[in-house]
Amino acid sequence: MPSETTTTVRALAETDRLAWDLLWQGYLAFYETSLPVDQTALTWSRLMDPAEAVFGLVAEVKGQVRGIAHALPHSSTWARVGYLYLEDLFVAPEVRGLGLGRQLIEALYAIADEREIARVYWATKHDNPARRLYDQLATESGFVQYRAARLL
Secondary structure (H helix, E strand, O other): OOOOOOEEEEEOOHHHHHHHHHHHHHHHHHOOOOOOHHHHHHHHHHHHOOOOOOEEEEEEEOOEEEEEEEEEEEOOOOOOOOEEEEEEEEEOHHHOOOOHHHHHHHHHHHHHHHOOOOEEEOOOOOOOOOHHHHHHHOOOOOOOOOOOOOOO
16 A cells, blocks of 8 residues: 555444445445445445444545445354454445555454454455455355345
């Protein structure tokens, strides 16, 4: 990372809504999907609600939000202290290579350590170029994810 670039990772805040929305839409586009406007509004409201377990972090470059991470701590049947699921991670394409993805994941590791959480984990597409970073920070589990969509 160039020394003249100032980066910061911090908690997502109400004032981040516009920047978050641009990154959220970029994340959805990366995964070639979209969500209804009301689902995006619900996601934002959950991220802002201290009663919800899910939370968000942002990475800033020179004071501008350029990366986001959403995580969900949860209990586990396999661990006394539970796990932390990194559900969403996205860095704006124009600032990739500055280490923001690494900083966001390492910030989640610090939160897990502080909360005495046993594991941080995430899933991604098999062809995601970010796997080069993920392979440096974690071990690929070898598990295959299955989904059964259910509507309420």
